Structure formats: C-alpha cells, structure tokens
Amino acid sequence: MDKIIKNIIFDLGGVLVGLNPERCINAFREIGCGVLASYVEEHRTEDLFLETELGRIDEGEFCNEVRRIAHTDTPDKDIVWAWNQLLTGIPHEKLLRLARLKQQGYRLFLLSNTNSMHWNRCRDNFFTACGLRASDYFEHIFLSYEMHMAKPDVEIFNEALAIAGINAAETIFIDDSEANCIAAEKAGISTLHETSGHRWLYEI
Structure with missing residues (x-):
C-alpha cells in the first residue's frame, strides 16, 4: 500500500x-413470502429495501410491509430470519x-x-x-x-x-x-x- x-x-x-442471494430467496419462499424473492433476485435497491437502508422505516414497519406485499401473517421473527439469510458470515x-x-x-x-x-x-x-x-x-x-x-x-x-x-x-x-x-x-x-x-x- x-x-x-x-x-x-x-x-x-x-x-x-x-452474501448468498439464493439462500435468502429460498428462505423467503420457505416462510410463504415468495413474492419477496423477486426483490432479492433482481437486486432491487428501490422501494422496500431502500426505505430500510435509509432508515425511513424500522424493523417492525419492514415486516408489516412484507406481510402486506405477500398477503401473509408470517411473524416478524421469521421475516427477519429469512432476510438475514442473505448474510453468510x-x-x-x-x-x-x-x-x-x-x-x-x-x-x-x-x-x-x-x-x-x-x-x-x-x-x-x-x-x-x-x-x-x-x-x-x-x-x-x-x-x-x-x-x-x-x-x-x-x-x-x-x-x-x-x-x-x-x-x-x-x-x-x-x-x-x-x-x-x-x-x-x-x-x-x-x-x-x-x-x-x-x-x-x-x-x-
């Protein structure tokens, strides 16, 4: 240097x-939020993901929006778990x-x-x-x-x-x-x- x-x-x-997008996609599908898979698959940096990155919505609001988009009652902990499957260590x-x-x-x-x-x-x-x-x-x-x-x-x-x-x-x-x-x-x-x-x- x-x-x-x-x-x-x-x-x-x-x-x-x-980062392992495929693992994250599979996790969202596993918890019944497969519609979120397209967000990850397309590397979307607008809408929901951007709102969380800019701190405009918090964890609870993120989970509420995921449930609304996916038409599901999946609990917060499962949504956070699936989202965190993107990270491999x-x-x-x-x-x-x-x-x-x-x-x-x-x-x-x-x-x-x-x-x-x-x-x-x-x-x-x-x-x-x-x-x-x-x-x-x-x-x-x-x-x-x-x-x-x-x-x-x-x-x-x-x-x-x-x-x-x-x-x-x-x-x-x-x-x-x-x-x-x-x-x-x-x-x-x-x-x-x-x-x-x-x-x-x-x-x-």
Missing part, C-alpha cells in the same frame, strides 16, 4: 461479509487481517448501505467470531440507516470524512460496487474495487 495511506474505509457486504482470516492492519497503525472505518436487521446480525454474530466486537476493529462505523443517506451519493463520503476528521487524500475505500468507488473518488478518496471478496486481503 502507498505510504501516504493512513485510513482505510471498508464496505460491509461483499467485502467483509459474504465473515471468514476469520478477514477479521485477523483487520486486527493486523489496526496494529500496524492504520485507522479503520466501516461505511455500509445496510439496515438495522442486517447490521444487528453482523454485529452480534459475525464480528464476535474472534472474541472481539465490531467497535474493536473500527474507529467509527457509518451505517446508511443511521445517517439517512446512502452510497453512491457523494455526500455520504463527505459526511464520513468530516465526522472522522480524516483527509481524503490519505484514505482508501474498499467496495464491491464500481458506482460506489466512483462516488468515493469524486470525494477525493482512493479506491479499491473489490471483485472477488478477497482481493483486498492481498492488495492492502
């Missing part, structure tokens, strides 16, 4: 956490690498388009796999549903830089979305477009 880089901002899904090697980067003096941050259900799952189950917490790895965690803004809006990067008090020229952002990387570059941040889920392990 270029010596000028002092700060590393990580995306969550596809960079740290593995964080490999230990990635957690160890994060810890090592922090020990080497890099300032680490997380910036994710996510919702409270997915974040709670990651925070409580995935980041704890090596005996630490998410907050032990990252100096600040920026979540779209808390910030009420989302990538690829350049403003979310400017906001993160301002809150963290870091210089864009000394920062690299890692994301699996090319559009998000382009937005980060517009904010003056260097980027690594993650194409395999593991590339950053060897290039950072």
Whole structure:
C-alpha cells in the first residue's frame, strides 16, 4: 500500500461479509413470502429495501410491509430470519487481517448501505467470531440507516470524512460496487474495487 495511506474505509457486504442471494430467496419462499424473492433476485435497491437502508422505516414497519406485499401473517421473527439469510458470515482470516492492519497503525472505518436487521446480525454474530466486537476493529462505523443517506451519493463520503476528521487524500475505500468507488473518488478518496471478496486481503 502507498505510504501516504493512513485510513482505510471498508464496505460491509461483499467485502467483509459474504452474501448468498439464493439462500435468502429460498428462505423467503420457505416462510410463504415468495413474492419477496423477486426483490432479492433482481437486486432491487428501490422501494422496500431502500426505505430500510435509509432508515425511513424500522424493523417492525419492514415486516408489516412484507406481510402486506405477500398477503401473509408470517411473524416478524421469521421475516427477519429469512432476510438475514442473505448474510453468510465473515471468514476469520478477514477479521485477523483487520486486527493486523489496526496494529500496524492504520485507522479503520466501516461505511455500509445496510439496515438495522442486517447490521444487528453482523454485529452480534459475525464480528464476535474472534472474541472481539465490531467497535474493536473500527474507529467509527457509518451505517446508511443511521445517517439517512446512502452510497453512491457523494455526500455520504463527505459526511464520513468530516465526522472522522480524516483527509481524503490519505484514505482508501474498499467496495464491491464500481458506482460506489466512483462516488468515493469524486470525494477525493482512493479506491479499491473489490471483485472477488478477497482481493483486498492481498492488495492492502
């Protein structure tokens, strides 16, 4: 890594956490909410999913909307379970690498388009796999549903830089979305477009 880089901002899904859309689709079908499968299958980023990512609706409202769309009385816990089946976990090697980067003096941050259900799952189950917490790895965690803004809006990067008090020229952002990387570059941040889920392990 270029010596000028002092700060590393990580995306969550596809960079740290593995994603399995097919498992999520099957889970929604299993609980009688098959109509939601098309949302996942088409990678839809508008409507219901976007509303949760921007924090415009909470978990209860999300579940109510799922029941309305699917014409079902499926309980909240089953809907949340199915939605969380998208997430497959964080490999230990990635957690160890994060810890090592922090020990080497890099300032680490997380910036994710996510919702409270997915974040709670990651925070409580995935980041704890090596005996630490998410907050032990990252100096600040920026979540779209808390910030009420989302990538690829350049403003979310400017906001993160301002809150963290870091210089864009000394920062690299890692994301699996090319559009998000382009937005980060517009904010003056260097980027690594993650194409395999593991590339950053060897290039950072």
